[in-house]
Amino acid sequence: MESVCAQADHPEMDPYGSHTMPLYQTSTFKFKDVEAGRRFFAHEAGGATHSYSRLGNPTVQQVERTLAAMETIDMENEGEAMLFGSGMAAITTGIMALAAGKRVLAQEALYGCTSQFLQEDAPRFNIRVTNIDPNDLISVQKALSEHDDVGLVYLESIANPTMRVCDLQAITDMAHRHGALVMVDNTFATPYHIRPLNFGVDLVAYSTTKYLNGHGTVIGGALTAEKGFFEATELPVFRKNFGGVSGPFDAWLTLMGLKTFPLRMKQHNENTRVVADYLSTHPKISRYWYPGHPSHPDAEIIDRHLVNGYGGMIAFELIGGMQAGVEMMNRVKFCTLAVSLGTVDTLIQHPASMTHSVVKPEIRQKAGITDGLVRLSVGIESPEDIIDDLEQALS
Numbered sequence: 001m002e003s004v005c006a007q008a009d010h011p012e013m014d015p016y017g018s019h020t021m022p023l024y025q026t027s028t029f030k031f032k033d034v035e036a037g038r039r040f041f042a043h044e045a046g047g048a049t050h051s052y053s054r055l056g057n058p059t060v061q062q063v064e065r066t067l068a069a070m071e072t073i074d075m076e077n078e079g080e081a082m083l084f085g086s087g088m089a090a091i092t093t094g095i096m097a098l099a100a101g102k103r104v105l106a107q108e109a110l111y112g113c114t115s116q117f118l119q120e121d122a123p124r125f126n127i128r129v130t131n132i133d134p135n136d137l138i139s140v141q142k143a144l145s146e147h148d149d150v151g152l153v154y155l156e157s158i159a160n161p162t163m164r165v166c167d168l169q170a171i172t173d174m175a176h177r178h179g180a181l182v183m184v185d186n187t188f189a190t191p192y193h194i195r196p197l198n199f200g201v202d203l204v205a206y207s208t209t210k211y212l213n214g215h216g217t218v219i220g221g222a223l224t225a226e227k228g229f230f231e232a233t234e235l236p237v238f239r240k241n242f243g244g245v246s247g248p249f250d251a252w253l254t255l256m257g258l259k260t261f262p263l264r265m266k267q268h269n270e271n272t273r274v275v276a277d278y279l280s281t282h283p284k285i286s287r288y289w290y291p292g293h294p295s296h297p298d299a300e301i302i303d304r305h306l307v308n309g310y311g312g313m314i315a316f317e318l319i320g321g322m323q324a325g326v327e328m329m330n331r332v333k334f335c336t337l338a339v340s341l342g343t344v345d346t347l348i349q350h351p352a353s354m355t356h357s358v359v360k361p362e363i364r365q366k367a368g369i370t371d372g373l374v375r376l377s378v379g380i381e382s383p384e385d386i387i388d389d390l391e392q393a394l395s
């Protein structure tokens with residue numbers, strides 16, 4: 001992955017021989033003649049290579065090639081990727097394409113806007129939604145058997161913000177036996193730690209806003225799959241017509257981020273392990289969730305699913321609950337109180353009042369998103385600085 005990423009911005013063929021991928025900041029492309037344009041739109045060989053940036057842009061496609069290679073780095077089959085203007089554009093386009101007129105079995109604990117889309121918006125488009133706890137395989141099997149209209153099972157590989165990890169292999173096997181597809185949001189884990197296609201997952205979603213860009217300069221998203229899946233499910237047409245494409249500049253910034261992605265992930269991992277060790281014995285912390293700690297409820301699944309470490313995210317609760325958490329977050333100085341995650345600097349936030357405030361309180365409670373939960377995205381700064389700040393904020 002290091003090599004794929006370090007050369008992410010090498011264009012296959014630039015007319016001027018540019019070493020790095022140019023930013024094709026253009027909405028439209030010139031046709032040599034009418035025949036070139038006609039052939040492009042008729043999908044015939046020998047026509048123009050590009051027509052209009054909503055239908056394809058060289059800078060965007062360079063990111064897509066890189067993401068596809070990263071996702072399938074240890075697979076025989078080739079992959080494909082589509083870049084979007086945001087993680088939510090990728091997720092909603094994917095769900096609409098795969099589940100229109102069908103039922104989605106959706107994990108209870110999901111990123112707030114995904115949860116809101118599934119609970120409130122999707123049913124308005126004739127998508128029926130049933131919540132599942134993917135860590136209870138018997139109930140997943142029951143839901144699949146009870147409903148004969150399930151088209152899609154929707155999961156997060158590491159759930160935001162509860163940090164639960166589910167058995168992708170087992171759920172995918174069950175879903176496929178019932179003729180349903182599986183879509184997984186892999187934003188927290190990234191392809192560095194989990195490559196869901198290896199477990200039979202059909203479609204993978206990302207908010208590239210997070211680790212893949214890494215610098216906090218972009219809102220973006222992506223879908224990845226094995227080659228052929230997009231055409232088979234008409235995803236390119238859905239993206240073209242819903243129009244949630246990435247702008248070329250955002251794609252270019254993502255490309256710049258991808259060059260150091262594995263290096264950043266390595267440091268996120270190391271720092272998070274050190275910060276998690278510190279938090280695990282802190283007298284003011286009542287509970288904490290970090291995939292790298294044996295106390296994690298899904299330790300056995302984590303062993304089978306994660307590679308290269310455990311990622312950069314920690315969730316915890318303070319003795320004193322919500323009030324204690326609010327006071328602590330108001331006191332941080334070195335860490336930044338902000339939503340988002342996966343940036344090179346450390347971010348801390350309160351899901352119940354911020355990222356997950358759009359989720360109905362009863363669903364939050366059921367999904368384990370308690371009012372006292374604090375979410376920490378550990379950056380690549382010196383870990384001592386992060387710990388010093390947490391120490392003063394907790395004292």
Ligand SMILES: Cc1ncc(COP(=O)(O)O)c(C=O)c1O
Nearest residue numbers: 086087088111160187207209220
């Ligand atoms: C797990 C997860 N998925 C999807 C999204 C949505 O991504 P975006 O903000 O890029 O639309 C987020 C945003 O925080 C997220 O945390």
